[in-house]
Amino acid sequence: MGFDVEKVRALYPALADGRAWLDGAAGTQVPEPVIEAISDAYRAGLSNVGGPFESSERSAGIVAEARSAIADLVGASDPASVTFGPTMTALTYRFAATLSAGWNPGDEVVVTQLDHDANVRPWVQHAQRAGAAVRTAELDPETGELPVGNVLELIGERTKVVAVTAASNLVGTMPDLKPITDRAREVGAVSFVDGVQHCPHDHVRLADIGADFYATSSYKWAGPHLAAVVAGDPWTLENLHPDKLVPAPESSPERFERGTNPFAQLAGVVAAVEHLAGLDTDATGTRAERLAVSRKAVLAHEEQLATQLFEGLADLDGVTRHGAPQGACTPTAFFNVRGKAPKAVAAALAERGLNVSAGHSYAWEAVHALGVGPEGGVRASLSHYSSAEDVTRLLDALAELAD
DSSP: OOOOOOHHHHTOGGGOOOOOOOGGGGOOOEEEEEEEHHHHHHHOOOOTTOOOOOOHHHHHHHHHHHHHHHHHHHTOOOOOGEEEOOOOHHHHHHHHHHHHOOTTTTOEEEEESSOGGGGGGGHHHHHHHOOOOOEOOOOOOTTTTOOHHHTTTTTOTTTTEEEEEESSSOOOOOOOHHHHHHHHTTTOOOOEEEEETTTTOOOHHHHHHEEEHEEGGGTTTTTTTTTEESSHHHHHTOOOOOOOOTTSOSTGGGGGSSSOOHHHHHHHHHHHHHHHTTSTOOOOSSHHHHHHHHHHHHHHHEEEEEEEHHHHHHOOOEEEOOOOSSSSSSSSEEEETTTTTTHHHHHHHHTTTTEEEETTTOOOHHHTTTOOOOOEEEEEETTTTOOHHHHHHHHHHHHHHHH
């Protein structure tokens, strides 16, 4: 295996500050190739698309390259299935508004307690406006898992959308999605999968997931702040007609992208996908083939660190981990330290050179289902550039705080 975490870390300027960056679920740092790609795009000169000159053609080329890169990353069949937007939240609202146009009283949407609120509230709000019913699948508060049956029993003949996460941003749970997306398709419903926390920690194959739409945010996997929603089949986009300006493109996915795309940021997206594809230096072949090899190497590295983290937390008296999935999960731990407020713990860790998140992390339904309330807890989330030393530093600091 050609994955060397120290060589990977050397590509990230931010990591040179000596801190342990354990907040990957809130956003990863950016490697030199991405920084350079964005800078180079600006240096070369960019113009809006449609012009008969080089800088305009360069921008159009960057957009096309970025669609192709995202398609390779998630295993999409066609780059034309990739829609860009500023954030996953903004894109979800955009798709919710479009899909809900045909909803009527008596129709239903299915959401879950496991999801980030960005894949709950847009659907709930548009359902309320249409008079449609909202059905919420409950998670298991002991394990933090989302039992498949809890979702399947809510999907019926009046279901219009099933919104479900591929990986919890709070506790790391990775539900079994295929039975859910299959059932949604059987009843004619659309499945909208939040892959924001899933994409950084799995080798994504849309065909295996079966989602009609899959959302990802590049700043969660070493890219710039930009998001994409990928359709399982471009035909799905062709049959949706969002609100748009009259002279805006009629073609998809362009008609979903409001205004001018951020061309330099998209150049960074391409560089980020290339970076991920090259994390295992033994990987060869096409970008998709290199991604398959490199993602496998990264997953092995993260699994080892996750074991160290989870076992270490379990050994600490006074530290309670919320949600301990028995099945697949990302290297994310959500916990509290006895007698200490989550924000106070995060601040104390920050003083010790450790970056972690605290609060509800916008997993609004989940923090209530887990019984911790809006104050939430502390979240430590590992990335491909995390090291065993980072985890050891965290565990040692928590042992001191819990004493």
